[in-house]
Amino acid sequence: MKVLEGKKALVTGGSRGIGRAIAVRLAEAGADVAINYLRQNTRALETAKMIEETGRRALVLKANVAEPSQVDGMFKIIRAEFGNLDILVSNAASGVLKPALELTMRHWHWTMDINAATLIPLTQNFYRIKNPDATGIIIAVSSLGAVRAIPNYTAVGASKAALESIVRHLAAELAPKNIRINAISAGVVDTDALKHFPNREELLSESLKRTPAGRLTTPNDVADVAIFLCSDLASMIHGQTIIVDGGHSILA
């Protein structure tokens, strides 16, 4: 039997990149998977097809995770289609990449709402429709910018630091309610997100040079850890941020 046979999952930002890899891995492990996206319908449908090719059910949900009413609407559809949920992966992210001296409060709130604050309404909704007969699993996707200074990354880095803190607080509150929540923090992964960095090429080559494992982290590397965190093998891991970066962040 597959490790997640019969489970039901939601992956926000599941249309492409790391979210797509996690969604497909979840399906390969036996779960039906709802994927959320914001704009790229074609990419979302491609991911749905990849999920269905594993023999599992896919549900495609367009919603802006920064808008709590849209998050509520998404869960209404999940309740109607799936009945309940076992796994929530909060992966969608965006944000303004600018030097701190150029950031406006609008940039700040926009970034915080999409990357950090959304975990609260997502979790509240998840709690309401969680499968009562199983441990609920929540995973948030973070980045090394939560704990490192990266050029132009002030707002996004702060949002990821907030996200990791929310994960710790939720873990303490929700463990007695049979929900286990953790974060995965990744090193540089070559996805569409990097196209927004003015120094993409430099970021990739520097990261490769500084990674003891000798290669860059891939979306599937992150997805594999997500499957581990969803499994009973991780049953005593609560409120942690697991770093997946080939050793990049351990170097001085």
Ligand SMILES: NC(=O)c1ccc[n+]([C@@H]2O[C@H](COP(=O)([O-])OP(=O)(O)OC[C@H]3O[C@@H](n4cnc5c(N)ncnc54)[C@H](OP(=O)(O)O)[C@@H]3O)[C@@H](O)[C@H]2O)c1
């Ligand atoms: N790439 C990296 O180097 C790296 C490193 C560490 C951590 N991460 C984290 O990994 C996660 C995924 O990153 P990625 O590189 O795979 O990103 P990506 O390729 O840019 O994909 C972003 C995903 O989020 C969705 N999205 C963006 N804003 C949204 C919103 N407001 N509401 C709903 N969905 C929204 C996008 O939907 P559409 O397709 O509709 O636009 C897309 O599915 C993020 O949390 C990111 O911070 C990435």
